[in-house]
Amino acid sequence: MSEELLDLVIVGCGPAGLSAAINAKIRKQNFIIFGLDFCSPKLSWAPTIDNYLGFFKIKGEDLRQKFLKHVEDMEIEIKSQRVDKILKIDKHFMLQCGEKNYSAKSVIVATGVESGKKITGEKDFIGRGVSYCATCDGPLYNDKVCAMITYSSEGEEELKFLADICSKIYYLPQHEKVLENVSENVERINAKPKEIKGGMMVEKLILEDGKELSVDGIFIYRPNLPPDQLVPGVETESKALKVNRNLETNIEGLFAAGDCTGAPYQLGKAVGEGQTAALNAVKYIAKH
Numbered sequence: 001m002s003e004e005l006l007d008l009v010i011v012g013c014g015p016a017g018l019s020a021a022i023n024a025k026i027r028k029q030n031f032i033i034f035g036l037d038f039c040s041p042k043l044s045w046a047p048t049i050d051n052y053l054g055f056f057k058i059k060g061e062d063l064r065q066k067f068l069k070h071v072e073d074m075e076i077e078i079k080s081q082r083v084d085k086i087l088k089i090d091k092h093f094m095l096q097c098g099e100k101n102y103s104a105k106s107v108i109v110a111t112g113v114e115s116g117k118k119i120t121g122e123k124d125f126i127g128r129g130v131s132y133c134a135t136c137d138g139p140l141y142n143d144k145v146c147a148m149i150t151y152s153s154e155g156e157e158e159l160k161f162l163a164d165i166c167s168k169i170y171y172l173p174q175h176e177k178v179l180e181n182v183s184e185n186v187e188r189i190n191a192k193p194k195e196i197k198g199g200m201m202v203e204k205l206i207l208e209d210g211k212e213l214s215v216d217g218i219f220i221y222r223p224n225l226p227p228d229q230l231v232p233g234v235e236t237e238s239k240a241l242k243v244n245r246n247l248e249t250n251i252e253g254l255f256a257a258g259d260c261t262g263a264p265y266q267l268g269k270a271v272g273e274g275q276t277a278a279l280n281a282v283k284y285i286a287k288h
Contacts (some may be wrong), residue, residue: 007029007104008030010107013035016258016270017039020257022275032102032108035080035082053268082098082225085105085232092105107254120195125202129216144216150175155221158219161184169187191208193206247273257277258270
């Protein structure tokens with residue numbers, strides 16, 4: 001674990017996360033913001049934005065660049081890494097990021113909405129052969145056969161990790177810019193997963209082309225983890241994190257902002273919630 005106890009960790013670098021980071025910086029907090037290489041792809045895809053105050057008829061990508069420039073000018077560094085788990089231990093939070101852990105007094109989750117539709121049977125086998133974190137659960141599959149399904153290129157680091165542990169890996173990339181020649185025990189399959197089957201544990205991965213893969217475990221890498229997998233014990237409502245008007249979750253010291261708190265999925269709402277969550281997190285830190 002990181003020896004330093006941070007005031008705050010912000011998970012996600014979309015509009016809500018960046019807004020939270022700016023306000024944390026202004027309030028002189030010792031914090032880290034985590035995000036993937038490409039912050040806020042959904043904003044980038046917008047051809048024009050008309051309903052964000054002060055920026056009429058602006059391209060989504062142009063506004064995204066303004067957000068990133070604002071953060072850069074304030075000397076805020078975005079750590080390009082996915083957070084795999086957030087745990088409340090005593091009065092502080094432990095965040096697992098690959099093989100490294102961080103400790104913080106408070107956390108703001110601003111991960112957006114979960115990307116990618118769940119595979120049939122996926123939810124039923126969570127903890128029984130389905131995992132979202134190779135560095136967390138990979139050692140359980142030493143010399144076993146596993147499948148690795150990735151929805152972004154960042155998941156290839158976890159693929160490399162698994163290649164050193166498992167006897168064989170079926171690699172099913174669901175994205176472009178695919179890693180080639182990882183290891184001799186990795187077999188790339190260009191197909192979409194359809195269903196996960198088994199008894200007490202995972203036994204098979206069924207593909208859309210009808211092929212069946214016999215596996216001991218299935219690792220799924222999405223840029224955003226399901227909220228209840230990211231934060232065990234957190235309350236959700238209609239797949240969103242349940243928060244009050246202060247953006248507090250049911251776990252004391254854990255806040256959430258942006259699309260991950262549910263509809264409406266609007267830019268102004270995300271930016272406002274990021275600010276509100278940061279200001280309330282600062283109050284929580286000062287109080288405790």
